[in-house]
Amino acid sequence: MMVRVRICTVMIIISVTMLGITDADVMYVPAPVDVIEQMLEIADVGEDDLVYDLGCGDARIAIAAVTQRGARAVGIDNDRNRIRLAINEAEYLGIKEKIQFVQGDLFGYPVTEATVVMIYLDRELNQRLRYKLLKELRPGSKVVSHEYCMEDWRADMIKQVRNSKVYMWIIPANISGLWRLYDEEQGEKMLHMQVVQRFQDLEIEATSAKGEAIQLKGSSLQGASMRIMLQGTDKQYYLYRAKFDGEKMVGEVVAEDGTMRRWYGERDEGTRGRIFYPASGI
Structure with missing residues (x-):
């Protein structure tokens, strides 16, 4: 034709x-x-x-x-x-x-x-x-x-x-704010995660459920999909993958030893920040 x-x-x-x-x-x-x-x-x-x-x-x-x-x-x-x-x-x-x-x-x-x-x-x-x-x-x-x-x-x-x-x-999702991550199967709190975001770039401070600092080794955000690499207090590396939906995330974490767990995260009310300085609420 x-x-x-x-x-x-x-x-x-x-x-x-x-x-x-x-x-x-x-x-x-x-x-x-x-x-x-x-x-x-x-x-x-x-x-x-x-x-x-x-x-x-x-x-x-x-x-x-x-x-x-x-x-x-x-x-x-x-x-x-x-x-x-x-x-x-x-x-x-x-x-x-x-x-x-x-x-x-x-x-x-x-x-x-x-x-x-x-x-x-x-x-x-x-x-x-x-x-x-x-x-x-x-x-x-x-x-x-x-x-x-x-x-x-x-x-x-x-x-x-x-x-x-x-x-x-x-276009990145706005995932800024304070997040609490939970084990999907057992309901136990896994992490606290404070996210500061500028466009698609993230600054993350993570602590364990016991308040121990966890090292961030890398992060990426593409649309509503996030990947972060953390080094736990046991020195193992953990890859967190998640999809963002409103005030919640759902995903999985794969440990260095190959074990995997499903998890979900909830953002604390009122902690959502800005990802672009002139834009109120963006």
Whole structure:
């Protein structure tokens, strides 16, 4: 089956009036084809994904997500002419049932349903978008940016495409606070764990049920999945794996000698902190 593809190259000024950015401040530049392919690849976009393209321009990223990966997509742009071009292209390709276009402010339109968000904006807009993305997207959702990073929010993956870079972030769950971990079978308290979090990076202080300090040897958080390595008071290493759900965690711990136990954790009420300094409650 042959798929017809037309590439419309347009140079138009983006307007983000909600932020006080004028039409002259940000210029729309279309992403190269090989960069778009890498953006879709790095996020592993598939048929189950709903891809939001913020500041979509002629929507070539959103359209590629549909035609190349079978995903559904939403393109959002402030400019009426760009949206009209995108609609015409989707109709020409016969994909209008799988793609939606919105003329509006990319900062004002909710992205809560997205599993993947694509952006090709600039450094300042990326910085301002962080609060919205962390607040609205579900843990495990992915954000992909062409060329521009998000400063102190460390990317989970970076790919080089010729002279360009593609960045990807996985939205982290907020697991900050004081946790109490219990053996699932016996109900015995195993650990206390104080977690301080900045984006996906964790600082953890752990103590045994008896109040003895336990050494942290490593930690990682990817979406709602956590892994931590602790060295117990018996000098054995213990790998804790968990899934986070609201105010609870469930998981398993594997000891150095190969034994395994199931456990669950509960966060003390009122101890949930922030993972991003400007954002109250995030």
